[in-house]
Amino acid sequence: MLKDSVPHKTRGTARKGLFISFEGPDGSGKTTQARLLAERLMDSGLKVVLTREPGGTPVGEEIRKLLLNPDFSEMTVACEALLYGASRAQLISTLIYPALKRGEIVISDRYLDSSLVYQGLAGGEDPAKIIGINFWATGKLLPEITFLLDLEAEQGLARIQKKNSVSGAGPRVNDRIEQRGLDFHRRVQEGFLQLASRDRKRFFVVPAEDKPETIQAKIWDKMQKILKQRNMLPPDPR
Numbered sequence: 001m002l003k004d005s006v007p008h009k010t011r012g013t014a015r016k017g018l019f020i021s022f023e024g025p026d027g028s029g030k031t032t033q034a035r036l037l038a039e040r041l042m043d044s045g046l047k048v049v050l051t052r053e054p055g056g057t058p059v060g061e062e063i064r065k066l067l068l069n070p071d072f073s074e075m076t077v078a079c080e081a082l083l084y085g086a087s088r089a090q091l092i093s094t095l096i097y098p099a100l101k102r103g104e105i106v107i108s109d110r111y112l113d114s115s116l117v118y119q120g121l122a123g124g125e126d127p128a129k130i131i132g133i134n135f136w137a138t139g140k141l142l143p144e145i146t147f148l149l150d151l152e153a154e155q156g157l158a159r160i161q162k163k164n165s166v167s168g169a170g171p172r173v174n175d176r177i178e179q180r181g182l183d184f185h186r187r188v189q190e191g192f193l194q195l196a197s198r199d200r201k202r203f204f205v206v207p208a209e210d211k212p213e214t215i216q217a218k219i220w221d222k223m224q225k226i227l228k229q230r231n232m233l234p235p236d237p238r
């Protein structure tokens with residue numbers, strides 16, 4: 001069933017632009033890498049839209065507050081899945097799809113694989129249901145490439161704790177998802193690797209314990225190949 005979890009037939013929809021997602025466990029450094037890639041692409045003269053999930057739109061950012069609020073420990077996984085799907089539906093129709101139609105590059109810090117993993121494989125909700133919600137929410141639009149930053153759960157959580165404790169404003173309260181235990185975060189890491197092993201064409205797995213510059217170099221190398229295939233490399237200024 002998982003084998004069919006990814007809507008292959010829609011890969012390449014909105015062909016004019018290029019849709020890229022970053023995935024990985026909490027603390028894996030996706031946000032930094034998504035930003036570095038966006039900056040590098042823009043420096044090359046390409047038009048880039050950088051967004052994040054949950055959020056990325058005014059409506060989505062409000063949904064994000066609900067989802068990450070540590071006071072709502074009673075929130076069910078089904079409720080979570082629907083809220084993530086709702087935020088995604090808004091993001092797709094008002095930001096991602098229009099940008100792809102204009103021929104731009106869209107980079108999303110998390111996308112539907114996160115729901116499949118956090119609410120499905122790690123969260124215990126039926127993956128088929130998560131897929132159903134997300135097919136509806138996204139019109140089955142999938143990224144052309146997904147960079148998966150792979151990191152052991154222990155290391156990811158340790159990085160988050162460190163980041164929180166060095167913040168000058170005193171310790172930040174972990175968000176609702178970060179507060180889950182180590183077992184949950186282990187299932188998250190395994191879940192992502194499981195998805196990647198089932199779709200080697202879309203996923204590019206990068207070990208995330210390396211230095212940010214090393215990770216960036218691997219991502220940029222892959223990215224250049226894709227841009228070349230897609231004839232999106234800007235003309236050489238020389």
Ligand code: TYD
Pocket residue numbers: 025026027028031053054068084110111112113114115116118119175177178
């Ligand atoms: P965020 O602070 O953005 O964490 P990160 O930098 O690790 O992305 O919070 C997003 C949290 O929401 C993160 O713990 C993963 C979780 N999440 C889901 O559970 N399902 C989803 O579909 C998405 C997009 C995120």
